[in-house]
Amino acid sequence: MAGLRTLLTAWIAKEDLRTLLARARTGAARHQAGHARWKFLTWCANSDIHEVRQRAVTVGRWWPETEAFIDTGHSNAKSEGIDRVIKLVARNASGFRNADNQRLRTRCVTTRRARGHLRTAQL
Secondary structure, eight states: OHHHHHHHHHHHHHHHHHHHHHHHHHTOOHHHHHHHHHHHHHHHHTOOOHHHHHHHHHHHHTHHHHHHHHHHOOOSHHHHHHHHHHHHHHHHTTTOOOHHHHHHHHHHHHOTTTTTTOOOOOO
16 A cells, blocks of 8 residues: 555656646746646655655756746757767667768767668768
8 A cells, every 4th residue: 555655646746747847838827837836846845755855856956947948938858859869879889880870870860851861881
């Protein structure tokens, strides 16, 4: 039963965080986002689960960036996603000696437009 309670606590924290972040898409007023933040932080602070409390600390650290996203609706999520894919391709290609192939592999996975138009370098 304790495992189910832990899971439920974490799920509620996740849903409160989703509600907070959804405010940017709905164009909600600042006080609504503030209330959603207060609800999330209060739930996490009252939790006896370390990971849930740590999530509240992380949200607190990133609050200026989150608030900017809520105010403007703009984020750097797309560039962060592309950066993650580039690093993943680089990790998967460790040991390859051809730098041209490495660049082309990276370009292929990050630009849909270029797929099918790139030729791999000849060895």
